[in-house]
Amino acid sequence: MAMSKLALIWCAGEAGGLQRSLLDTFRSDRQHWDVLSPTDDDFLERAAHYDGYVISGSPSSVIDDAGHALVRNLLALIRQVHAQSAAPMLGVCFGSQAIAAALGGRVGRNPDGGFKLGAETLAWSAQADAARWPEAGAATVLAQSHGECVSALPPGSEVLATSPSAAHEIFLVQRRFLGVQGHPEVDNELLRQVFMPLHRPLFDAERWQQVEREAQQTLHPAPVIALGQRLLRQGFL
Numbered sequence: 282m283a284m285s286k287l288a289l290i291w292c293a294g295e296a297g298g299l300q301r302s303l304l305d306t307f308r309s310d311r312q313h314w315d316v317l318s319p320t321d322d323d324f325l326e327r328a329a330h331y332d333g334y335v336i337s338g339s340p341s342s343v344i345d346d347a348g349h350a351l352v353r354n355l356l357a358l359i360r361q362v363h364a365q366s367a368a369p370m371l372g373v374c375f376g377s378q379a380i381a382a383a384l385g386g387r388v389g390r391n392p393d394g395g396f397k398l399g400a401e402t403l404a405w406s407a408q409a410d411a412a413r414w415p416e417a418g419a420a421t422v423l424a425q426s427h428g429e430c431v432s433a434l435p436p437g438s439e440v441l442a443t444s445p446s447a448a449h450e451i452f453l454v455q456r457r458f459l460g461v462q463g464h465p466e467v468d469n470e471l472l473r474q475v476f477m478p479l480h481r482p483l484f485d486a487e488r489w490q491q492v493e494r495e496a497q498q499t500l501h502p503a504p505v506i507a508l509g510q511r512l513l514r515q516g517f518l
Contacts, residue, residue: 285312285332287513290358292319292339292351292375299466299475300337306466306502307335307371307509319354328358333369333513336376338464342429343378343388352379359383359458369457369512374427377452377460384435384454396428396483397446398476399495401463403505405442413518416511417441419504423450423463424472426480430462441508451505456517459509465502472496 289304300316308314317328328334336355346352360383362368372380378388391397402422409417421442431449434440442451447462454460467476473496484492512518 287312287314287333288328288331289314289316290319290328290334290336290355291316292337292341292355294340298471302471303335303337303373303466306506307513309510309514319351319358324354325358325361331368334362334371336370336372336379338374338376341375343375343382344429355379356383367516369516371459371461371509371512373461373466374464377462378429378431380454380458380460381431381435384458386431386435387433388429389432390429391427391446396480397425398480399425399492400472400498400500401425401444401446403442403444403450406440409441414441414508416504416508420501421504422498422501423465423505424467424476424500425463426476427462431460453518457512459512459518461505465505465509469496469500
């Protein structure tokens with residue numbers, strides 16, 4: 282069996298534990314991974330011809346930073362893969378929003394106008410076909426860290442799961458573009474040690490108590506991880 286060549290499109294600036302966690306979460310046997318940055322001058326040329334892609338989260342905004350090279354180049358890659366390739370693509374948080382924006386959907390502020398930080402239990406769609414998505418239906422709790430979410434899906438999309446903060450928590454476009462608003466690569470330790478200190482200034486004391494309560498929940502990302510790994514192995518869901 283030939284080795285598959287996959288790309289992590291890293292959009293979060295300085296690499297570190299989060300990048301390693303994302304790679305470790307979705308890599309499988311017989312896969313070679315490269316890490317690429319959309320801000321590189323030759324990004325679109327280097328990113329062509331991979332067997333699959335994962336797009337990371339980012340402090341950037343698909344809305345506010347639409348004119349920046351990172352967002353422009355990333356959306357161009359998604360459209361390029363859609364038009365010229367059969368490769369699968371998985372987007373996490375900002376990556377999910379980028380997939381929606383590139384393929385004809387819309388991204389907006391969170392419905393409550395605030396920043397969502399903590400953990401949420403997902404509700405798998407009642408229409409989810411167990412034969413196609415055997416992972417759907419299992420108890421799932423994901424870390425959340427977002428001020429924006431997908432407000433309208435691209436044509437040809439299917440909603441696989443919702444969450445209290447995102448109606449389109451997990452969606453699939455044309456069976457090979459998978460968007461996940463939450464962070465399946467983040468465990469309780471990363472949530473508390475990385476995301477919570479970073480976003481603490483956004484919360485008053487009362488709202489911060491809610492974040493701390495949610496962060497005590499045990500995260501259960503395994504069904505989403507299995508879904509993403511299967512997409513990257515077989516090329517569709």
